[in-house]
Amino acid sequence: MKRFFNHIDLDRIPMDSVAIDDDLKLFTIDNLADKSIYNEPRKLTHAVIVMCTSGHCRLKINLKEYEVESPQLITLMPGQIIEPMGHSHNIKGYAISLSKRFIDILNLPGWQRQYMVMYNNPVVDIDSDKLTAIHFFYAILYRAAENTANPFRLQVIENLIRVFYYGGVSSLDSKQRDEHIYKNSVVERFFELVQEHYRDERLIGFYADRLCITPKYLSKLVKEHTGRSAGEWIESHVILEARALLQSSDMTIQQIATSLNFPNQSFFGKYFKRATGLSPKQYRQSK
Numbered sequence: 215m216k217r218f219f220n221h222i223d224l225d226r227i228p229m230d231s232v233a234i235d236d237d238l239k240l241f242t243i244d245n246l247a248d249k250s251i252y253n254e255p256r257k258l259t260h261a262v263i264v265m266c267t268s269g270h271c272r273l274k275i276n277l278k279e280y281e282v283e284s285p286q287l288i289t290l291m292p293g294q295i296i297e298p299m300g301h302s303h304n305i306k307g308y309a310i311s312l313s314k315r316f317i318d319i320l321n322l323p324g325w326q327r328q329y330m331v332m333y334n335n336p337v338v339d340i341d342s343d344k345l346t347a348i349h350f351f352y353a354i355l356y357r358a359a360e361n362t363a364n365p366f367r368l369q370v371i372e373n374l375i376r377v378f379y380y381g382g383v384s385s386l387d388s389k390q391r392d393e394h395i396y397k398n399s400v401v402e403r404f405f406e407l408v409q410e411h412y413r414d415e416r417l418i419g420f421y422a423d424r425l426c427i428t429p430k431y432l433s434k435l436v437k438e439h440t441g442r443s444a445g446e447w448i449e450s451h452v453i454l455e456a457r458a459l460l461q462s463s464d465m466t467i468q469q470i471a472t473s474l475n476f477p478n479q480s481f482f483g484k485y486f487k488r489a490t491g492l493s494p495k496q497y498r499q500s501k
Contacts, residue, residue, distance in 0.1 A: 232359045237316035238371060240356050243307040255297040255462050261317060264288040264309040265340075265348055271301035275336050276454055277461065285340045287348070289332040293409065295458050308352055312375075320372060322379050326402035330440060330447075351378050400425055401439045404432065405447070412451040414475045418444050453489045456482075460498045467494045 231241035274297040471482035
């Protein structure tokens with residue numbers, strides 16, 4: 215173990231890329247910037263955590279523009295739509311990509327709630343202590359991933375990520391944990407259901423029935439945990455998908471309405487305008 219840690223230089227982050235199939239990839243922002251595919255809007259299928267260590271960049275996440283400067287951390291979640299808008303010549307950093315399958319294997323407690331927090335707050339400032347910890351974690355993870363001779367490489371990586379996750383997520387004291395465990399599980403399951411069904415189901419009652427609680431109680435729990443109601447979360451998923459399709463696809467408005475399970479184009483238009491202030495046609499023409 216001592217020999218392993220002696221090979222880790224925190225002032226020299228590994229600059230090559232390493233991958234384990236499609237489940238885990240570690241790479242640098244320099245590698246990322248050289249690929250033209252990242253200059254176009256794309257919907258993520260993986261979670262991507264990016265540590266910006268120098269320079270700055272602009273990017274759209276779910277159609278909202280962000281200015282990122284070092285040292286800041288970007289947490290991109292599966293299902294988000296990203297579009298790089300430019301970066302400084304001295305941009306540097308590194309990234310970790312995790313497949314949804316790999317995240318499911320990790321079975322991280324409270325993940326769905328953390329997912330929604332990161333989904334809605336993708337750019338965060340990093341102080342010097344946290345930056346050192348992230349550098350350290352990345353270096354260790356990189357060394358473990360490149361050690362192909364270790365027959366337990368995957369298990370080592372899984373447990374390293376679990377340790378970092380447990381250390382980074384604030385834990386509740388025992389009394390609070392007992393009080394919140396049920397509520398947290400309900401809210402987490404709600405977000406899982408929304409991810410699965412928002413294209414087809416927009417009524418809170420559908421989700422409440424699946425969770426065996428009343429719509430009123432579901433809305434109360436979600437509001438307590440996130441600051442937004444269950445209905446607002448469902449609507450935000452639908453509208454985000456609609457905006458993305460209007461902006462970046464060749465689908466007609468009728469086709470978009472059908473894909474989101476609206477009974478007709480008129481109903482979809484009223485729903486969209488109520489949420490955005492623009493009709494679908496006006497929104498498409500404004501972009």
